Amino acid sequence: MAESPSDVISVLESLIAGDPEKLVEAKSYAILARLRRFNRDAHAIVNEQRQTTLDARNSMDQAHLGLQNLLYERRHFEREIQKCKQFQFIYHDVPLYDLEEFSQLAPEASQTIDDHDLMKNRLEFEFTERARLQDRLKALTAERDRLLKLKKETRVKMEAQAREETELAKAKPHNRKQQLLRSYCPR
Template sequence: MSAPNYTEQYEGVIQTLEALVLDPSTDPFILHARTSALNARLKAILRAANAATRAAKAVTTAARLDLEQSELGLQNLTYEKRHLEREIEKCRQFATVYQDVPLHPLEEFQLLAPPEAYTPDDEHQLLLNRLSFEYVERQRLEREKKAKLQEKEELLKGSKARTTLQDSMSVTIEAASKVSTSRPHAIFLTQYQVVVEGQKKIHSEIATVLPHAV
């Protein structure tokens, strides 16, 4: 529904008044009655026009306030967007120790790691998964290294024990040989028993280090 045109109504009333005033044949009583009615109509039109003007101003003011609020909100969003873009760029340029950590190549990581750890669509999560995988792998390699070192140490102990056993046997054989050639049989038996007792003592000491060497 279109708004009433108060200007046309006002001009129509004015023209009617002018026609009545300029018509000499109009009865004064009728002229007075009609002009009074037209004046009342004119005042009503003016009041309605003023009310419509105030309403239009109120609507315009409300619309202007909404527009200003929208512009302010847009400015805030633009500022926040620029701020976030700067923060994102700072984060991208930020140097961390993780950048210097040697990682498995991406192709090797894809082959060795669980399938769910390979997330090419999320670079941040992919880096976290690669770091976690690297940490687990290094722990595993460290355990293997310690196990190998322990095995090496046990082998060295066994080798040393065998060398000691061989040396003691050589000493025993040499002592027995000397006794058999330079002393009587009784003295030989006595010396041999001493050597055997010493040999047993050496064997018992070796057994504490390497039981299977006895």
């Protein structure tokens, strides 16, 4: 039942129309009831504002926390970028053919425009060259070992023949013939 305040007051006035004391008492109760209602409304408004303020504060705290997280990530990424810029790559220490030699030795690989691709091509070329030279070194080492073995065998044979010759020279003349025959015609 929604009544306006003036309707309520007119009903109260009709009830206490004759007695002024009752009229004052009734008006004071009506005023007190209105004051209580205003007080309840004020408390409700204050509670709503507190909740609104709390929500706004939580929202601001979340935004601030998000900002702090982003700033932390930014500092982390900046440190990582700085580490990457200071990193000493091993390819700086690898002796490579200079660009002119590289262009002559591998003309198809040196035609790229991009510096990164050019460096990759130079490193790949250097790798294949080193592999080729390593294979050549292995082949030459094997050939050297074979020749050293042959030289050693030849030296052993020559030393054996030299010993036989000295024995033959020291031997008696009639034994020389027999020893010569034995050395050249083994049985």
